[in-house]
Amino acid sequence: MPLLEIRNLRVEFDTAKGPFRALDGVDYTVDAGEVLAIVGESGSGKSVAMLAVMGLLPDSATITADKMEFEGRDLRTLSPKAHRKVIGKEISMIFQEPIASLNPCFTVGFQLGETLKTHMGLKGKQVRERVIELLTAVGIPDPEGRISAFPHQMSGGQCQRVMIAMAIACSPKLLIADEPTTALDVTIQKQILDLLVKLQQESGMGLIMITHDMGVVAETADRVIVQYKGRKMEEADVLSLFESPQNPYTKALLSALPENATGDRLPTVGDFAEAGGF
């Protein structure tokens, strides 16, 4: 049984001009211990799908799916209370802007502890000990001192480490990372990606990487889903995707990488759209 199985997911938003379909019948499956990358440009619906799983979409969104199961439990029929127990504990998520994701009014230690108190029922000293343990696990220097630091006193890379610590605090079975390194420097990006992959391999959790960066895909993923305008273009394991992309859009995306440039001009997706008809 796969960890997360979604069939024919559709998401529509009510807008002043009538309903807008952000996601049009896409299937996702993730197994435990697998790294799935969802790639696409802005507007491809890559984040929307995972926000739907987390129940984080606004009221204007209508979500329909033939199947939406996490470990055999139907996420669609779960009561809000039961759903809250799953998200944050068994499925957790990290976002693009680490500094904006943390509350500026509370210390890092308090925010981490909150997760532990809510989901794990830890109290007092236990919380502090576990927080220090988590901060050490994500490689924050001087964790005991950092526990009382506020987010603005830390760098972007460190804030993202704290977000990761928070996400793995309850040993989730599935971690969703939505563009976790887009706002970070290349050297820090490398550290964060290595950390995510290391944690994933140690704990055997499923990891979904949402990204638009083909480099990040190549460095982390086992399997890749390429999305464009709310539809799935291609799904393949990482090696065959880069070696022999089948879909014209994937081909276009790969040849638009500056490192693959052969001539003076970079081919753009538009050049392929006419020929490929997507």
Next chain:
Amino acid sequence: MSDVILKVCDVYRTYDLKGGMFKKASTLTAVKGVSFDVERGSTLAVVGESGCGKSTLARMLTMIDAQSSGSIEIDGLPIDISTTGISKEMRQKVQIVFQNPYGSLNPRQKIGHVLEEPLLLNTDMPAAERRDLALEMLDKVGLQPEHYGRYPHMFSGGQRQRIAIARAIMMKPKLLVLDEPVSALDLSVQAQILNLLADLQDEMGLTYVFISHDLSVVRYIADKVMVMYFGEVVEYGTRDEVFSNPQHDYTKTLFAATPRADIESIRKRLAAKAA
């Protein structure tokens, strides 16, 4: 002698940090003794992580900020705005394109006005000519004449970056400073903008100072590469020199950290994982 358009010699920029009740006043040196020159019609890429002083350098080149010491010369014209101020002539030499096309356009200004404003402020060109020039530039960056009367929110990120580029070339500058112009854009749009920049360089003989942290873009676009680290230049050379034989440790770290999307490295990673 080669034709040097931008000459920067031993430039420093220090900022005074105010002290408080518990903190002594101190100075922060953002740029420490940077020297380089750029030939006409070529592209210099400046690489480095956040806080390394690359944007401070851009601000000094575009006369937003004055250097603390050292000399900057653009097209034979010495730039030192703290002593001489800025003349209209200096303004016409250099223009800048910023990273975030959502933040760099005034939401209440129509595109036509956005494009004409530099001319309005710096030249005596009559309105009809300004309008003609704005339409010409729209066409040059791949937009339509009907975009003239629209507002920024009606455009996508890539289109906005085209507008920002059009605004920058309205004054027919010699030098264009591009501060991370494609890092906020999608891969396919990034390719379009890079192509546009290459076309404009050929057509108008522009010189670019291209600030970026994305080494794959730098490798594609640059003639010369300068790597900055904590305000200092740690590596400076032609693209091939720097990429094939990096000297400084930081440059090597940077190259090692850049994600690789070639099949060989994916194979290696998967093999390492399986083991």
